Amino acid sequence: MTGTLYGLGLGPGDPELVTMKAHRLLKAVSVIAYPAPDHGTSFARSIAAEYLPGTQKEIPIVVPMRVERFPARAVYDTAAAEIAGHLDASEDVAVLCEGDPFFYGSFMYLFERLARRFPCEIVPGVSSIMAGAASMRRPIAARNDVFSVIPAPLETPAIERRLDACDAAAIIKIGRHFARIRDILERRGLMASAGYIERIGLANERILPLAQIDPEQVPYFSLALVYRGAEKWIADRAADANAEGART
Amino acid sequence: MTGTLYGLGLGPGDPELVTMKAHRLLKAVSVIAYPAPDHGTSFARSIAAEYLPGTQKEIPIVVPMRVERFPARAVYDTAAAEIAGHLDASEDVAVLCEGDPFFYGSFMYLFERLARRFPCEIVPGVSSIMAGAASMRRPIAARNDVFSVIPAPLETPAIERRLDACDAAAIIKIGRHFARIRDILERRGLMASAGYIERIGLANERILPLAQIDPEQVPYFSLALVYRGAEKWIADRAADANAEGART
Incomplete structure (x- = not known):
């Protein structure tokens, strides 16, 4: 049994605009992954912070700002491989997404790399x-x-x-x-x-x-x-x- | 002190896609109002049903199907007057909205009638x-x-x-x-x-x-x-x- 990959929409920034479903999954998964800047804190993680149990493995996905308009293939390849390792080990992984995962989101770069190999569920969020x-x-x-x-x-x-x-x-x-x-x-x-x-x-x-x-x-x-x-x-x-x- | 009018986005139908904020307000307000069909149950109310304390006053807003493409002015005038009565009596009123209140929603017909007279907050929802x-x-x-x-x-x-x-x-x-x-x-x-x-x-x-x-x-x-x-x-x-x- 492999783990499940969740694309978790967290809404625009206010933690109260997280859905009940995202809230439940944030507490339940073994691993969280999230986009992060070169320096400073991850905005997606900051939306979820108050709901996290504090015991999960974390995978920051650092996408250098200078390539923002073109997906950094190597970054997503590496992140996908690390996430796949956890899924293979039967651990559920939630990718934290600002707004909605499929609406102008970078989650689709992980989705296209992983969704055929592992069970995957998208949780929509407030745009x-x-x-x-x-x-x-x-x-x-x-x-x-x-x-x-x-x-x-x-x-x-x-x-x-x-x-x-x-x-x-x-x-x-x-x-x-x-x-x-x-x-x-x-x-x-x-x-x-x-x-x-x-x-x-x-x-x-x-x-x-x-x-x-x-x-x-x-x-x-x-x-x-x-x-x-x-x-x-x-x-x-x-x-x-x-x-x-x-x-x- | 008048009550506050809430336009409460409840998302597309799955009660788990209600936001934490809508969930909190659903339990807190004195009065709920919602669109309802001539016969049968209100879809908006059904999304919220499991979260309702069961002690609130309820205002079904019955909009006849045959006028779906044109707002039934008299229906919204009547509903707005009833809601205004509660707000004047310092009671908070939540209008339950499928999806998001301002994205192709009928809430705006109440908003335009009430938002200048009473405190009003819009809670966005998953589309x-x-x-x-x-x-x-x-x-x-x-x-x-x-x-x-x-x-x-x-x-x-x-x-x-x-x-x-x-x-x-x-x-x-x-x-x-x-x-x-x-x-x-x-x-x-x-x-x-x-x-x-x-x-x-x-x-x-x-x-x-x-x-x-x-x-x-x-x-x-x-x-x-x-x-x-x-x-x-x-x-x-x-x-x-x-x-x-x-x-x-």
Whole structure:
């Protein structure tokens, strides 16, 4: 009997947004693995920290930041081999994932290496898009709206084309692309229907009108939500949220 | 002091996919409100049922099926007035929401009626799209993919235009539109990169290749995921999932 590999979605950052199922498995597995930076603590592990029994084996998967846009094959090969060793020894392994494992997550690089050889279960998690909308008190989409997730690193014409083809959008991975994204939204008359949030659900979460953001200060994990044609009542809500200064 | 209104995302149906936060609030509030059908039980309430203390006041919000595509103003006006009565009496009220409250949810009809008058907090939930992908063991999107949610009731040219503008898509609300959606995917050569699931996470969940589905038997809550350009390894995974006959 081999162990089971779990892709464990932990949600956007607030430990209370972990699901009951992820909570149960975090306490039950023998081994946890998680993405970690070169220096400092793992964000995924920090979400789970208060639920961990403290007796588990841990596998930090260190992916150097400079290759963020291309999976570091050797890193995932090595991590997969180490995880496979535990699974072969009948130990269950949970890979801790920020947000949801299959929604723009790096878990799929382990999944493609291990899922054919071992039992594998994916536990879905709350996406930072839903959590960002909740903090901003802005509906994402309704009824027969087309909603698109558009990564900011795409080229400007590609972003514009995709924005034009939807009713509502989440622009992700903004970081150093902020000024360009803001200009795109401005040219399309979408500033009034857009909201901006960074560090969703964390103590230093920030919600501000796009026009007030310093492009030099935008972190990679930031998000803009656009809801075309719903400017009026969204603007009302955003004003409420901003007046409060932070999440409720 | 008025009570607080909570928009409580409960996830796609499996009670274990409720978050720790929703779980805490389900036990703490004085009043719960939830959408309910004309006849039979409320799906949202059924997700929460095992966590409820059994001592709360309950407000079923009965929205007649025939007006599903247009909010029944009178129904929400009445429900909002009843909820407001409890909030005025310093009672906290949780509105139980399938999936996430702000992602194609009916909670926003109560939110727009009540959020300016009372403290309101949105608790995000796991979307059925993420849960469907987990059950199907199919990644939704990665890296700089554009991902779109496309409601099946849209007209065929609109669906085609939106499909062409993304790398990955979730087609929602399929129901009686199944044959038309299948034909669209077939004409675009997307059958091999599409997966289909219905009744996500429930005991009668079903995952089948699109070509094997009887169009007369498709429920409203069904989902097709398309991941363009990732046919090969998704097909492998889908074959695994189908061989198992159900979710792992």
